[in-house]
Amino acid sequence: MRNALRGVIDPELGDNVVDLEMVRSVEVGEDGQVVVEVALTIAGCPLRTQLRDDVTARVGAVPGVAGVKVRMGEMNPDERSALMARARWRAREGAPVTEIPARTRVVAIASGKGGVGKSSVTANLAAALAGLGLTVGVLDADIWGFSIPRMLGLEGRISGERTEAGPKIIPLEKRIGTGLLKVVSMGFLAGEDEAIMWRGLMLNRAVQHFLEDVRWGDMDYLLIDMPPGTGDVQMGLARMLPRTELLVVTTPPLAAQLVATRVVDMARKGFLRVAGVIENMSAFTCEHGTAYPLFGSGGGERLAGEVGVPLIGSVPLDPAVAAGGDAGSPVVLAGDSPVADAFVAIARKLVTEVSPVVEMSGCTARMMERVEAALDAKP
Numbered sequence: 001m002r003n004a005l006r007g008v009i010d011p012e013l014g015d016n017v018v019d020l021e022m023v024r025s026v027e028v029g030e031d032g033q034v035v036v037e038v039a040l041t042i043a044g045c046p047l048r049t050q051l052r053d054d055v056t057a058r059v060g061a062v063p064g065v066a067g068v069k070v071r072m073g074e075m076n077p078d079e080r081s082a083l084m085a086r087a088r089w090r091a092r093e094g095a096p097v098t099e100i101p102a103r104t105r106v107v108a109i110a111s112g113k114g115g116v117g118k119s120s121v122t123a124n125l126a127a128a129l130a131g132l133g134l135t136v137g138v139l140d141a142d143i144w145g146f147s148i149p150r151m152l153g154l155e156g157r158i159s160g161e162r163t164e165a166g167p168k169i170i171p172l173e174k175r176i177g178t179g180l181l182k183v184v185s186m187g188f189l190a191g192e193d194e195a196i197m198w199r200g201l202m203l204n205r206a207v208q209h210f211l212e213d214v215r216w217g218d219m220d221y222l223l224i225d226m227p228p229g230t231g232d233v234q235m236g237l238a239r240m241l242p243r244t245e246l247l248v249v250t251t252p253p254l255a256a257q258l259v260a261t262r263v264v265d266m267a268r269k270g271f272l273r274v275a276g277v278i279e280n281m282s283a284f285t286c287e288h289g290t291a292y293p294l295f296g297s298g299g300g301e302r303l304a305g306e307v308g309v310p311l312i313g314s315v316p317l318d319p320a321v322a323a324g325g326d327a328g329s330p331v332v333l334a335g336d337s338p339v340a341d342a343f344v345a346i347a348r349k350l351v352t353e354v355s356p357v358v359e360m361s362g363c364t365a366r367m368m369e370r371v372e373a374a375l376d377a378k379p
């Protein structure tokens with residue numbers, strides 16, 4: 001339970017609520033009802049709702065949990081000053097483990113088997129989110145099977161920058177409307193032939209490098225395109241970035257569900273939250289409007305139901321997805337088609353319901369001022 005709660009970050013203080021000692025108590029009832037008490041620095045903090053939702057989601061994803069109740073308390077001045085000291089100490093001593101900002105929502109696109117469209121979903125979802133004016137990082141964790149550079153139409157070599165903390169990689173950027181993509185992939189570090197030489201390198205080491213040594217800067221979302229069929233990266237993320245949420249991509253045939261549930265199991269053992277399911281390659285609709293469920297139907301719905309997470313959307317089978325991927329221009333940017341609409345709808349749902357953007361304005365400065373003032377006022 002505590003491990004699950006480590007996935008809940010107080011974006012303001014930049015650390016998880018367990019290590020910040022904001023979790024006062026966790027009671028597990030015999031009926032699977034869990035009551036978590038969280039102590040806030042200031043009772044009226046606007047982050048309150050977000051923390052409540054995150055705690056509910058994380059704890060709710062633990063096997064055996066039937067319901068979650070979150071009680072919000074307020075710290076007394078002593079607790080508050082201890083917390084501030086801890087947060088300051090961790091900010092100084094514990095130097096940020098990764099370069100991913102605390103307020104960034106981290107969403108990994110995973111699946112049980114290869115070729116179901118993880119990379120296509122990642123590229124289109126990233127483009128759709130940027131189209132909403134957001135800043136979106138894309139980490140291509142498919143170290144030797146990378147396809148993100150081609151799908152987003154980005155090529156070139158990444159440049160480095162020398163900093164006090166050592167050399168940093170600067171992501172390649174692409175503007176989409178008022179939004180921005182920041183992309184890192186092995187494809188920018190090595191030619192396709194050279195990439196093969198990386199085979200000896202542990203997958204996780206490469207991903208860790210991308211989390212620690214890239215100058216990501218501010219981002220609303222970081223999407224991670226996962227490699228097919230390996231639990232290594234999942235486990236690695238659980239350790240390095242436990243707040244990562246998974247979107248599981250599956251295809252309609254029911255046979256695919258067995259494989260997909262395995263990913264979900266693995267995620268739960270590693271305490272990554274599964275945020276939802278996306279069904280890809282759903283019914284193909286011909287120009288006359290007739291839908292042909294070539295690969296069967298109902299798989300996404302069934303998986304979501306079995307796992308107890310929402311089906312975030314279904315993306316129809318459409319050759320334009322593949323064509324857009326080959327041309328380096330995600331189909332969602334062309335707009336005006338059922339498949340583009342599907343991706344936009346998924347992006348909107350992510351932003352409004354599944355994993356909302358963390359808004360810091362209105363909270364940060366004001367709350368910090370009040371906390372500092374409260375501390376100073378203490379004799």
Ligand SMILES: Nc1ncnc2c1ncn2[C@@H]1O[C@H](COP(=O)(O)OP(=O)(O)OP(=O)(O)O)[C@@H](O)[C@H]1O
Nearest residue numbers: 114115116117118119120228281316317318321322
């Ligand atoms: N909705 C769709 N309609 C038509 N073709 C699609 C759709 N989604 C993906 N594809 C195509 O299917 C192929 C596999 O997709 P993609 O590379 O995104 O899958 P993946 O899960 O990332 O694969 P891997 O496991 O190898 O990384 C690609 O050729 C892609 O263009």
Ligand SMILES: [Mg+2]
Nearest residue numbers: 118119142147
């Ligand atoms: Mg892929």
